């Protein structure tokens with residue numbers, strides 16, 4: 001079948017190991033099903049894989065891609081949940097120490113067909129296009145869990161989203177606004193601040209700027225560059241929800257004194273569960289909120305999409321269609 005896959009790693013030239021061609025049909029173990037892919041979206045994870053981060057040499061060649069929407073074996077329209085937990089695991093899949101993401105241990109979604117455990121498909125409502133649905137399983141699910149599960153945010157509360165141009169950050173802005181939160185954002189870039197306001201942010205500030213109010217929670221994926229500002233933005237008892245460290249994981253000042261004195265909570269978050277993906281899909285169906293698609297390309301032109309992400313050209317998701 002047609003597939004987009006990695007056959008080698010390069011830290012400096014990740015596109016060198018990217019292949020667009022033919023791969024065998026996926027194995028379908030007992031309890032698994034096959035999804036015919038209609039649309040799949042690109043993540044930084046796919047570039048990390050080509051750099052050899054999170055993917056073992058013995059696993060090559062590996063079909064890339066975590067996110068997809070398509071048809072299940074009975075022709076139903078579905079969204080694929082990318083977190084594959086151990087068959088013996090029950091409960092929150094993100095807590096399974098043996099979990100993996102599609103394209104790490106099992107072949108990924110940039111192909112005609114992808115095999116997943118039966119419980120890893122969620123019905124796609126007709127109101128969402130395949131392209132929109134394919135944006136949800138990674139960055140959007142991460143933002144959903146950060147806001148509503150780990151961040152416990154409720155309508156009427158105020159959230160600060162750091163680094164407004166990021167994939168998780170833009171999702172958090174749209175979802176936060178749709179859920180009735182007051183959404184403040186920061187970005188280093190004036191154009192990105194303007195885009196964030198168009199997406200639904202109430203107010204946009206330069207990175208590090210003094211805010212007019214203290215916030216209930218911060219959605220933090222930038223790390224070192226914004227950590228201090230995030231801690232200082234919180235009201236007493238507020239929480240910082242962290243899922244990434246784009247600018248680096250090592251802090252100049254962890255702000256421990258403020259954390260204990262103001263009784264702040266630091267909460268980690270990673271990906272999301274199958275049920276949270278179903279909740280996210282249902283929320284978009286009910287509210288009309290939609291993921292931001294930067295561009296849609298035929299999967300045969302996937303290399304152009306990877307090059308755009310490598311060059312940091314996108315604002316929103318890059319989607320491949322079949």
Ligand SMILES: NC(=O)c1ccc[n+]([C@@H]2O[C@H](COP(=O)([O-])OP(=O)(O)OC[C@H]3O[C@@H](n4cnc5c(N)ncnc54)[C@H](OP(=O)(O)O)[C@@H]3O)[C@@H](O)[C@H]2O)c1
Pocket residue numbers: 044138139142162163164165166167168169186187188189192207221222225226243244245246247269270271
């Ligand atoms: N744990 C999980 O499940 C999970 C899931 C998805 C992603 N992640 C992680 O989350 C992080 C963000 O991923 P993403 O795809 O959303 O991000 P992204 O698209 O790479 O963007 C991150 C944002 O960080 C900001 N930024 C970068 N360097 C900065 C600096 N030096 N100072 C201030 N701001 C800076 C930029 O905002 P401005 O240009 O607007 O200032 C940028 O838009 C990554 O580390 C990723 O690995 C984790």
